[in-house]
Amino acid sequence: MKTGIAIYLGLDNTFEENIQLIETAAKYGVQRIFTSLHIPETDKSSLKKQISEVLNIAKKNNMEVISDISPATLEILGIEKFNLSAFQFLGIQTLRLDYGYDAEQITKFSHNTKKIRIQLNASTITARLLMELMKLGANFANIDALHNFYPREGTGISEETLVRKNSLLHKAGIRVGAFIPSQHRRRSPLKAGLPTLEMHRHNDVSLAARHLAAIGIDSIFIGDSLPSIEELETLSQIKENEIEVKAQLLSSDEFTRNLLSHTFTARVDEARDAVRAQESRSLLNGTCIKSANTKVRSYGSITLDNEDYLRYMGELQIIKMPQPADKRVNVVGKVLNNEEFLLNYIIPGKKFSFIFE
Numbered sequence: 001m002k003t004g005i006a007i008y009l010g011l012d013n014t015f016e017e018n019i020q021l022i023e024t025a026a027k028y029g030v031q032r033i034f035t036s037l038h039i040p041e042t043d044k045s046s047l048k049k050q051i052s053e054v055l056n057i058a059k060k061n062n063m064e065v066i067s068d069i070s071p072a073t074l075e076i077l078g079i080e081k082f083n084l085s086a087f088q089f090l091g092i093q094t095l096r097l098d099y100g101y102d103a104e105q106i107t108k109f110s111h112n113t114k115k116i117r118i119q120l121n122a123s124t125i126t127a128r129l130l131m132e133l134m135k136l137g138a139n140f141a142n143i144d145a146l147h148n149f150y151p152r153e154g155t156g157i158s159e160e161t162l163v164r165k166n167s168l169l170h171k172a173g174i175r176v177g178a179f180i181p182s183q184h185r186r187r188s189p190l191k192a193g194l195p196t197l198e199m200h201r202h203n204d205v206s207l208a209a210r211h212l213a214a215i216g217i218d219s220i221f222i223g224d225s226l227p228s229i230e231e232l233e234t235l236s237q238i239k240e241n242e243i244e245v246k247a248q249l250l251s252s253d254e255f256t257r258n259l260l261s262h263t264f265t266a267r268v269d270e271a272r273d274a275v276r277a278q279e280s281r282s283l284l285n286g287t288c289i290k291s292a293n294t295k296v297r298s299y300g301s302i303t304l305d306n307e308d309y310l311r312y313m314g315e316l317q318i319i320k321m322p323q324p325a326d327k328r329v330n331v332v333g334k335v336l337n338n339e340e341f342l343l344n345y346i347i348p349g350k351k352f353s354f355i356f357e
Contacts, residue, residue, distance in 0.1 A: 001213060001218070001220065001238050001239065002177070002218065002219040002220075003029070003031060003032065003220055003221070003236060003238070004030060004031070004034055004177070004220070005022070005025045005030055005032075005033055005034070005222055005232075006033070006034045006035065006036075006179075006222065006223050006224070007021065007033055007035045008035065008036065008042070008187060009042070009046060009047040009050045009054060010043035010044060010045070010050070011039065011041060011042055011188060011225065012187055012225040012226070015046075015053075017226060018050070018054055019054065019057055021227075022054070022057050022058055022061060023057070023061065024229060024232060025232055026061035026062070028232045028233055028235070028236040030063070030232065030235065030236065031062075031063060031064060032065075032177075032219065032221065033063050033064070033066065034066045034068065034096075034223075035065065035067055035068065036067075037067055037068065037076055037077065038068065038072045038073050038076065041188060042076075044076055048076075051090065052090065052091075055091035056091060058091065059091050064094060065091060065092050065093055066092075066093070066094040066096055066119060066146065067087065067092045067094070067095055067096065068098050069095055069096065069097065070099055070100050071100045077090075084109070084112050084114045084116050085114060087114075088114045088115070088116055093115070093116060094118070094144075095109070095117070095118055095119065096119035096120075096146055097109070097118065097119065097120065097121070098121055099124075103132035103133050103136055103138075106118060106120070106133060106138060106143075107133055107136040107137065107138040107139075110138045110142045110143055117142050117143070118143050119146050120146075121146070121148065122148075122165050122166070122177070123161075123162075123165060123196070124148070125145065125168060125169060130168060130169075140173050140174060143174055144174055144175045144176070145169050145174050145175070146176070146177040146219070146221075147162065147165070147176070147177065147178040147179065147196040148179075148196065149194035149196055149223040151187070151189075151192060151193075151194060152190060152192065153192050153198075154198065155198070156195050156196060156197050156198030156199070156200070156201060158198065158199075159197060159215065162178065162197060163216075166215070166216060175218040175219065176217060176218055176219070178197070178217050178219075178220065179194055179196045179220075179221045179222070179223035180195055180196070180205060180208035180220060180221070180222055180223065181193030181194055181195045181200060181201060181203070181205075181222070181223060182205065182224035182225075182226070182231055183202075183205070183231075184224070184227055184231060185224060186224045186225070187223070187224050187225040193223075193224060194223030194224050195208065195223065196223075205227070206246075207246075207338070209234070209235055210238060210244050211342065213238050213239065213240060213241075213242070213243075213244075214342055218240075220235065241351060242350075243342055243345050243350060243352040243353075245336075245339050245343070245352065246335070246354075246355045246356075247302060247334060247336060247339070247356055247357070248333060248336065248357055249333050249356040250302075250332055250334060251330070251332040251333070253290075255287050256289070256330075256332050259283055259314075260302070260316075260332065260354055260356070261353075261354075262283060263351055263352070264277035264278065264279055264280065264316065264351065264352055265277070265349065266278070266347065266350050266352060268348040268349050269348070270347075271317075273319065274317035274319050274321070275318040275320065275343065275352070276317055277315075277316035280304070280314050280316035281312070281313070281314035281315055282314075283314065284314045288313070289304060289305070289314060289330065290306060290307060291328075291330065292306070292330050293330050293332070294306075294325055294326060294327045294329060294330060294331070295331050296322070296324060296325045297319045297323040297325070297326075297329065297331060298319065298334070299319060299321075299322055300335035300336075300337070300340045301318070301331050301333070301335075302319075302331070302333035302335065302354070303316070303317045303318075303330060303332065304316055304330045304332045305328060305329055306328060306329065308327055309328040309329065318352075320343065333354065336357065
């Protein structure tokens with residue numbers, strides 16, 4: 001899973017805060033930096049003064065810089081004509097073509113010899129544009145995509161839209177990124193968060209990022225100006241191709257606690273009533289599970305079959321259909337209520353694990 005931060009020169013942060021953010025993010029393994037060079041509220045004089053040094057610090061930390069550009073960017077940077085060499089000289093490795101560029105121009109840019117990658121706007125992508133790029137022979141190996149973020153409340157896209165756009169791009173072999181908000185310092189002027197999905201606007205970094213990972217996003221950026229150290233650390237721990245759900249632990253048994261720390265795989269023969277772990281019974285290694293906390297199994301309950309279930313002892317499930325109490329089944333945990341929606345993504349063959357509060 002690639003991760004990223006956002007830097008907005010000439011906006012909220014001081015020059016020193018931006019440098020500190022880059023260096024701290026790098027320590028936590030963040031690989032990418034998104035920056036926009038055409039935000040209306042930007043102090044353009046500050047941007048021009050700071051951009052070279054900020055990009056140099058990013059280069060020293062081996063971080064890929066993605067610049068969101070439009071034809072107006074050329075004027076801001078004092079570039080008379082679109083010239084990839086100028087962006088290469090600045091230290092920008094990826095150009096996100098926000099608007100003002102057609103399929104022919106994108107195709108031409110994708111074949112550049114300056115080792116500059118091209119990034120499409122994933123939120124506005126259409127099947128027609130992708131077909132045009134294919135017909136024109138665009139170099140898809142040099143193209144990826146990134147969704148928009150949405151500063152105004154109520155304007156973020158839906159999960160359905162994101163999944164639909166991602167499907168188009170993934171079928172073309174294009175990796176896709178998206179933004180999540182910070183709850184620490186939010187970017188001006190609205191300071192309402194910078195999520196791609198509207199549903200993430202008030203979510204913490206952990207839940208929003210784990211949701212995007214569950215959907216199949218390839219790269220996650222914190223969109224706001226100055227995420228906290230805790231948020232950067234949380235972002236660095238997000239796992240790709242694995243559903244992580246927070247839960248309450250309801251067992252004090254040491255063996256049970258250790259067993260629940262494993263990563264599991266949902267069985268491919270999907271049960272109607274529960275997610276069944278493929279590996280749990282094989283992890284017993286001769287341990288006998290005694291009967292304990294055999295209560296009613298509500299939606300999101302995490303259960304472990306005890307010795308009374310004979311050869312099913314060690315069967316781990318996450319309940320999808322409420323079940324009555326059964327003396328053969330221990331309730332060992334409960335998925336947090338606001339995390340239950342993540343269970344929808346644990347499809348057959350998918351890896352999953354628990355984060356216990």
